[in-house]
Amino acid sequence: MFGRLTLDAIPHDPITLGGFVGAMIALLVIAAAMTYFKKWGWLWREWLTSLDPKKIGVMYIAVAVIMLLRGLSDALMIRAQQAVFATSPNSPISPELFQQVFSAHGTIMIFFVAMGMIFGLVNLIVPLQIGARDVAFPLLNSISFWLFFAGMALINISLGIGEFSAAGWLAYPPLSELAYSPGTGVDYWIWSLQIAGVGSLLSGVNFLTTIFTMRRKGMTLKRIPVFVWSVIGSMMLVVAAFPILTATLGMLSLDRLFGMHFFTADAGGNPMMYVNLIWAWGHPEVYILVLPAFGIFSEIVPVFSRKKLFGYTSMVWALMAITVLSFTVWLHHFFTMGAGANVNSFFGIMTMIIAIPTGVKVFNWLFTMFRGRVRFDTPMLWFMGFVATFTIGGVTGVLLAVPGIDYVMHNSLFLVAHFHNMIIGGVLFGVFSGLTYWFPKFTGFRLHEGLGKIAFWLWIVGFMLAFVPLYILGFMGAVRRLDSYDPSLGWQGLFIVAGVGVLVICAGVFFQIVQVAYSIWKRKELVVGPDPWGGRTLEWATSTPIAPYNFATMEPVTDRDAYWAIKQAHAGHAHKIEAIRLPKNSGFGPYIAAGAFVFGFGLIWHIWWLAIVALIAIIVLIIASTLREETEYELSAEEVTRIEHKLRGVKA
């Protein structure tokens, strides 16, 4: 009846159980407060069923922030183990748990923090920057978000029911095959990624179509803001790479569910095929995350240097070059497979070539600052931190691209330090910069500057403390995923420094939370207008807070810096306000994702009837969603005028 789900599924070690019970209590408190203040209806109508990309974007970011805290606590446990307990036999973190912790850390940070942040910002900014009122497929957008949410829920449920994968964040076979990982951990990993991955894939289709077909009149290819260009690159990679992930995860689950032999060690299965496939997705995935971060900086640097972007055309060419090249380097993740000298040199050289367009971008940003009147507000500080850390990461990356060196360094902490340089210094700093920059656009007040600066300095100092020792340890021969080592190796001192670094990063995160809370508390003092930074692109042309339809009228774009041109010309509304049609709310996103969650849960625990029922429910829901009629509502011209007057503070 319940497959392999029995009472034994509840974990026995105090850390996991404590984490799960703590999270459950927090959820119950929130639920009780919601009930007490009668906010459920409001939540359902205003947020959960909303098809407004601005609200979906906020929900993505909220989930990503919570997952950042989860991933950070995993990081703390890894560092605690390696700094303090690795040399003692009585660690509170058992080897089995340690494996689950580092697998969960990587999976959560990439799929549910970095991806969540990026898709959140894409939802918030892209429709505004291209001067559109919505995305191409509003309901599909909501479904994408909820599939992401269902994947997130599944990975967190594994804390309290069963276990998580102990096979690393990419679950290489044959270790991840049934023969060596018979528990539910790898299945949790597969299905949470599969469900969230389908959501990302659909988002990619949606935003590519949005940018191709819904740009404001006059916004030719050479007038598209660079952030939108970076999203084009990123979404092209989503569309081309995520199907490979879907296929690969599907094959691994066929192996595990039905005893097939794609990647098993017997009956002709080929584990290296998995490694090739997963990196054919995995390397583009890195660029899916980092290209939008490049785009964010390309928006911020000109605004804070009060100059237009240096080398727009080369910037766009560089983005597109990286997009294409990112598909030609995947083998550098496993030079040691032994594909031979010719194959390894090809992929080594291609990897080094990617550094060229990336270097072009860094120099373009620096030349944008050159002779500009640079303001060092927090977004710009994050950019400066990015240049430093990302360049270090880039240089160590080129080093690792040399196959001969890679044979020595691969799987060491040197590699771990390298990719944290790229993902934290590149993606996360970009996201923080963007969030600080766009925050006032959506709330009407800016984040407290002083607290933001403290958070930044704690982050950058903590980052260096946490990862520079890992480079050194890597040179000394420390491999990744190590839960114990001999004290005589003399590594402990450096591991302790790295552990202190993570604590400093935690302080940085603490100050970020304080910054947001304090800014909300003092929002009356931090109030700003709709264009607080002297913006150049169309999102700053809207009112603050932004009307549900974004733009009341749709004047054609006449310049690359569309809003800058409007400001120079002192042009007001040239067009007459007309009636606007907007999509109605829909519950199909939450419903379909709930079906996907139950489907995944059924397969993980081999509760076949449950999986079949859920699958049928999903099919019926999808059919029902295509049969909807009257999916839009209309705001009349008078209503739009009234909203505009209210938002822009004009007395009627």
Place this chain on the structure above:
Amino acid sequence: MNEQAAVFNRTTVGFWVYLMTDCVLFASLFATFAVLRTATASGPSGHEIFELPLALTETIILLTSSYSCGFVLVGMKRGNIKQMMTGFIATFLLGIAFLSIELSEFTKLIHEGHGPQQSAFLTSFFTLVGTHGAHITVGLIWLLVMVTVLMKRGLTDKLRRQITLFGLFWHFLDLVWIFIFTVVYLIGATL
């Protein structure tokens, strides 16, 4: 461009992008098959189990169904509901015939002990061909929904869009099958 045309335009573009993602999905499965097709372990190889006449019959059936699907689209352009219904029914029956042959091939192999668990070659064969079959099944369900809508609500703008997309989908599956016929059956039978 008026609003209807804009919606039509972006739905078609979006669907093309989706089809490209599906194309990559199939490409991954084809690549896997290409790597694993000689990994027969102790099981049979392609030429021992493939029945080319059967695969050819499937090919002819599917190509014919592409024709009948085109018939629906021509009927839609002319506003001829009767022609559309004829096309739909023919497509549906041909699709069912195709699936039946495929399923009978699968059951026969499994009965003979050559199921997907036997070797990596059979694993990749069943998965590639089965994924195509699953797409055909989805297409047939979609077709039934559209026929119901056509009878209940008539030829609305939304249904016109869906039928156009269905045409793309069906022809795309046809194309994938041509590759399966070539790569899996024709080349596979020589091994």
